[in-house]
Amino acid sequence: MSRAQHINSIAGAVVGPVVQAHTVTAETIVLHAHDRRLPVPRQIPPPARTWVDRAEELDRLDSLLAAAGATRVVVTGLGGVGKTCLAVRWLDRHHDRHPDDVLHIDLNGWSGHPPPTTGQVLAGWLRALGVAADDLPGNVAELTALYRTVTSDKALAVLIDHARSADQVQPLVSATARGTTLVTSHQSPVTSHQSPVTSHHRLAGLAVVGFRTLDLDCFPAATEAALPAGLLDGDRRPIGHELLRALADRCHGHPLALTIAGAHLAAHPRRDPHD
Numbered sequence: 001m002s003r004a005q006h007i008n009s010i011a012g013a014v015v016g017p018v019v020q021a022h023t024v025t026a027e028t029i030v031l032h033a034h035d036r037r038l039p040v041p042r043q044i045p046p047p048a049r050t051w052v053d054r055a056e057e058l059d060r061l062d063s064l065l066a067a068a069g070a071t072r073v074v075v076t077g078l079g080g081v082g083k084t085c086l087a088v089r090w091l092d093r094h095h096d097r098h099p100d101d102v103l104h105i106d107l108n109g110w111s112g113h114p115p116p117t118t119g120q121v122l123a124g125w126l127r128a129l130g131v132a133a134d135d136l137p138g139n140v141a142e143l144t145a146l147y148r149t150v151t152s153d154k155a156l157a158v159l160i161d162h163a164r165s166a167d168q169v170q171p172l173v174s175a176t177a178r179g180t181t182l183v184t185s186h187q188s189p190v191t192s193h194q195s196p197v198t199s200h201h202r203l204a205g206l207a208v209v210g211f212r213t214l215d216l217d218c219f220p221a222a223t224e225a226a227l228p229a230g231l232l233d234g235d236r237r238p239i240g241h242e243l244l245r246a247l248a249d250r251c252h253g254h255p256l257a258l259t260i261a262g263a264h265l266a267a268h269p270r271r272d273p274h275d
């Protein structure tokens, strides 16, 4: 059988392994392993377009995370108070501290949507970290062990957003000593009318595994008007400082309320902010 009758040729981009059939004749055979390298995961959401400085809170996060052995912080506070924005900002600022990977998951907290299961989160992260889908173990205990193994020596940042309980968070905490884990969760004030099973109680287990807490508040009066001001672009009717202050007062410095009010004003520039 002459060689000319059996020429295997491949053209174009080839994805996945290639098997050559029939008799392979050559003086040198080079086997190419399939290149599975994925980009380094950088999963945090983009920082807020208009940023009102939270210098004090960022410094506080710095010191909580710098304390020996404490690289785990849970940011708590009312819904819309800016927990996710603060965590994202801190991670963005300290990008160079986590050269290996930055992982993020939204556990859907109080959104009304079901949370992803631990297995789903770990499988997604492991795939992002380069583990082939075929190599993922089938049960959560093994997925957790593999996640810890893969991340054991990484300078890794993990943002676990909108957690309801310590049970959801614990298996997602990497064992690396070079990493940072930030968790966000609502704060449910304990009142005599409420069940004692509030978020504080549900999150209590996190303190046991070394989490420190940062309680976030609304903007102070000195900075609250900056958010709607930043959302009004220069072409719009400029609204004076007094009116911005009035708007901010009405929103009690609550970041989400200020964002909605500012965006509404930007979209309807003729409306009076007192309306």
Ligand SMILES: Nc1ncnc2c1ncn2[C@@H]1O[C@H](COP(=O)(O)OP(=O)(O)OP(=O)(O)O)[C@@H](O)[C@H]1O
Binding pocket: 048, 050, 051, 052, 053, 054, 077, 078, 079, 080, 081, 082, 083, 084, 085, 086, 162, 184, 185, 186, 227, 255, 256, 259
């Ligand atoms: N420092 C800030 N500068 C500018 N805007 C901010 C800031 N903090 C929060 N915001 C605005 O407030 C909105 C709500 O913030 P964020 O989503 O961080 O709140 P949250 O506390 O995480 O809310 P939830 O409890 O629902 O998770 C953001 O979409 C953003 O527009």
Ligand SMILES: [Mg+2]
Binding pocket: 083, 084, 085, 161, 162, 184
């Ligand atoms: Mg949030």
